[in-house]
Amino acid sequence: MLTIQVTNQKQTQQFExxxxxxxxxRGPKRKSERFIINDLFVSRDQLxxxxxxxxxxxxxxxxxxxxxxxxxxxxxxxxTKREVPLPVRLxxxxxxxxxxxxxxxxxxxxALSSVSRSPSLDETTIILKPxxxxxxxxxxxxxxxxLETMIQLQRSVGSMNDxxxxxxxxxxxxxxxxxxxxxxxxDFTWEVVGRWPEDLPAEPPYSRTLLSHVAAERRxxxxxxxxxxxxxxxxxxxxxxxxxxxxxxxxxxxGALYGVRSREILTKGGIRPLEAQAVQLLAANIGVNLxxxxxxxxxxxxxxxxxxxxWQELQRDPSLLEGRExxxxxxxxxxxxxxxxxxxxxxxxxxxxxxxxxxxxxxxILEQKGVIVDLSGDxxxxxxxxxxxxxxxxxxxxxxxxxxxxxxxEMNARWQEAAGGPLRVSIGLHTGxxxxxxxxxxxxxxxxxxxxxLDLVRKVQDATGKFGKxxxxxxxxxxxxxxxxxxxxxxxxxxxxHLEPTALYELHGVTATSEWLTYRDxxxxxxxxxxxxxxxxxxxxxxxxxxxxxxxxxxxxxALKLMREACLCLEYEPAPFDxxxxxxxx
Numbered sequence: 001m002l003t004i005q006v007t008n009q010k011q012t013q014q015f016e017x018x019x020x021x022x023x024x025x026r027g028p029k030r031k032s033e034r035f036i037i038n039d040l041f042v043s044r045d046q047l048x049x050x051x052x053x054x055x056x057x058x059x060x061x062x063x064x065x066x067x068x069x070x071x072x073x074x075x076x077x078x079x080t081k082r083e084v085p086l087p088v089r090l091x092x093x094x095x096x097x098x099x100x101x102x103x104x105x106x107x108x109x110x111a112l113s114s115v116s117r118s119p120s121l122d123e124t125t126i127i128l129k130p131x132x133x134x135x136x137x138x139x140x141x142x143x144x145x146x147l148e149t150m151i152q153l154q155r156s157v158g159s160m161n162d163x164x165x166x167x168x169x170x171x172x173x174x175x176x177x178x179x180x181x182x183x184x185x186x187d188f189t190w191e192v193v194g195r196w197p198e199d200l201p202a203e204p205p206y207s208r209t210l211l212s213h214v215a216a217e218r219r220x221x222x223x224x225x226x227x228x229x230x231x232x233x234x235x236x237x238x239x240x241x242x243x244x245x246x247x248x249x250x251x252x253x254x255g256a257l258y259g260v261r262s263r264e265i266l267t268k269g270g271i272r273p274l275e276a277q278a279v280q281l282l283a284a285n286i287g288v289n290l291x292x293x294x295x296x297x298x299x300x301x302x303x304x305x306x307x308x309x310x311w312q313e314l315q316r317d318p319s320l321l322e323g324r325e326x327x328x329x330x331x332x333x334x335x336x337x338x339x340x341x342x343x344x345x346x347x348x349x350x351x352x353x354x355x356x357x358x359x360x361x362x363x364x365i366l367e368q369k370g371v372i373v374d375l376s377g378d379x380x381x382x383x384x385x386x387x388x389x390x391x392x393x394x395x396x397x398x399x400x401x402x403x404x405x406x407x408x409x410e411m412n413a414r415w416q417e418a419a420g421g422p423l424r425v426s427i428g429l430h431t432g433x434x435x436x437x438x439x440x441x442x443x444x445x446x447x448x449x450x451x452x453x454l455d456l457v458r459k460v461q462d463a464t465g466k467f468g469k470x471x472x473x474x475x476x477x478x479x480x481x482x483x484x485x486x487x488x489x490x491x492x493x494x495x496x497x498h499l500e501p502t503a504l505y506e507l508h509g510v511t512a513t514s515e516w517l518t519y520r521d522x523x524x525x526x527x528x529x530x531x532x533x534x535x536x537x538x539x540x541x542x543x544x545x546x547x548x549x550x551x552x553x554x555x556x557x558x559a560l561k562l563m564r565e566a567c568l569c570l571e572y573e574p575a576p577f578d579x580x581x582x583x584x585x586x
Contacts, residue, residue, distance in 0.1 A: 068090055167182045431480060526566075
């Protein structure tokens with residue numbers, strides 16, 4: 001048993017881990033149990049630990065980039081394992097992981113008793129007993145086993161059609177009725193979705209009047225000979241029915257269980273109260289299971305578009321999805337040249353490529369606590385700071401953008417040859433005010449963002465092609481980021497005559513080399529000189545940068561464009577001078 005404490009700027013959590021491997025990383029759970037660390041400096045798959053005898057720990061560095069540091073100054077290199085004594089402090093990026101041994105409580109297994117497992121369906125079909133065979137006062141153990149058998153009969157099915165048929169079957173073979181029907185309510189009509197015996201007609205007769213009465217009163221009703229006050233001779237061949245409502249998640253009547261006793265009615269005595277109660281229990285179990293299936297479907301939708309902590313919060317408070325105005329950080333990602341790739345790959349492989357890409361980049365968005373607003377074959381739209389507030393939403397979005405770029409290495413290893421060239425995802429980021437809210441229906445969930453912020457982020461993404469950079473962001477994003485992130489101011493642009501200029505920044509990475517930082521500082525100096533009308537100085541500052549780029553066989557479209565603008569100003573001396581770039585002119 002281990003006690004583990006994880007500490008960084010965003011997390012402080014202590015917990016106990018009983019046994020087996022435990023992983024740490026920014027990415028989601030793989031095969032082993034995992035603690036997800038919210039730290040951009042930690043790898044997606046960073047560390048796996050496992051307790052060893054004699055107060056020792058096996059630590060494996062899963063990353064292919066980041067070392068794991070120990071408190072004594074040593075490290076665990078990428079892709080290697082090491083045994084260390086407990087207690088130990090492991091340093092992952094900017095996160096401390098403290099691991100201590102715990103003496104577990106001694107468990108006296110001899111003092112424990114156990115309840116036998118319910119029989120499997122194959123065994124159940126052999127020992128089915130109608131309720132009447134248990135007697136008027138069955139022993140508690142016998143009744144409990146009978147109830148478990150009834151529930152097991154319902155659960156051990158593959159499809160919903162089988163489930164409905166097995167529920168009707170339980171009315172006959174467990175409760176002892178002659179016919180069983182499972183009906184669902186469709187608006188103001190009833191549909192038979194399950195029946196037993198199997199040879200019943202597709203539309204067996206049933207009393208719609210009795211069903212309507214049950215739905216209106218929201219209670220179980222059954223016919224009892226004691227209340228009929230009729231002569232026995234007149235009752236031969238008359239059916240006795242029991243009907244119990246099935247309730248949905250909102251406590252509405254969504255269906256009914258309908259059981260019939262028709263043969264030898266005098267001998268069997270109509271429907272007994274215990275049998276009616278058993279039918280009611282069976283109907284209640286159906287309602288719970290149907291609500292659970294609907295909850296699973298809803299959860300699957302939420303899991304597809306929301307990170308786990310968020311959809312759990314939404315389940316507790318659905319009002320978070322209501323429409324409102326909110327500052328958000330938006331991300332737009334686009335796979336360049338997808339239409340040409342589909343022509344080369346064909347529709348089948350083209351869809352495979354799109355699914356593979358969207359699954360990978362979507363995972364990176366969710367691990368950074370973003371909401372996937374929309375998906376298309378070659379694009380994705382994501383959002384932070386709604387529906388839940390996130391103090392560091394701009395930083396989280398940048399982490400997702402950088403993670404998406406990391407994914408392109410593996411994507412290209414798998415698809416570049418078949419696609420006829422490298423895959424490139426261009427990403428735009430912007431922080432602004434938007435209208436957010438759920439615009440979907442009960443059949444299709446849709447959480448959307450509307451407003452000028454959405455138009456602007458798409459234009460920021462489109463500018464990636466003009467500057468040759470995979471990730472661009474607006475100044476509104478840059479203003480919320482820590483100084484440690486490697487970014488470069490490229491220019492100012494105006495997307496409409498009546499709008500204020502927007503500063504465009506390149507998002508280079510979490511960190512950068514000293515050479516890149518020196519290059520960045522020189523470029524930003526040239527940009528400032530240009531904006532203050534010092535065009536000759538700007539050109540002189542840019543010249544060695546362009547020579548450096550040529551020597552390194554790289555292209556810096558931003559520096560080329562800035563040099564061109566400075567030279568045009570030297571040639572024509574614009575009056576008045578507007579330092580804002582016109583990207584539509586290019």
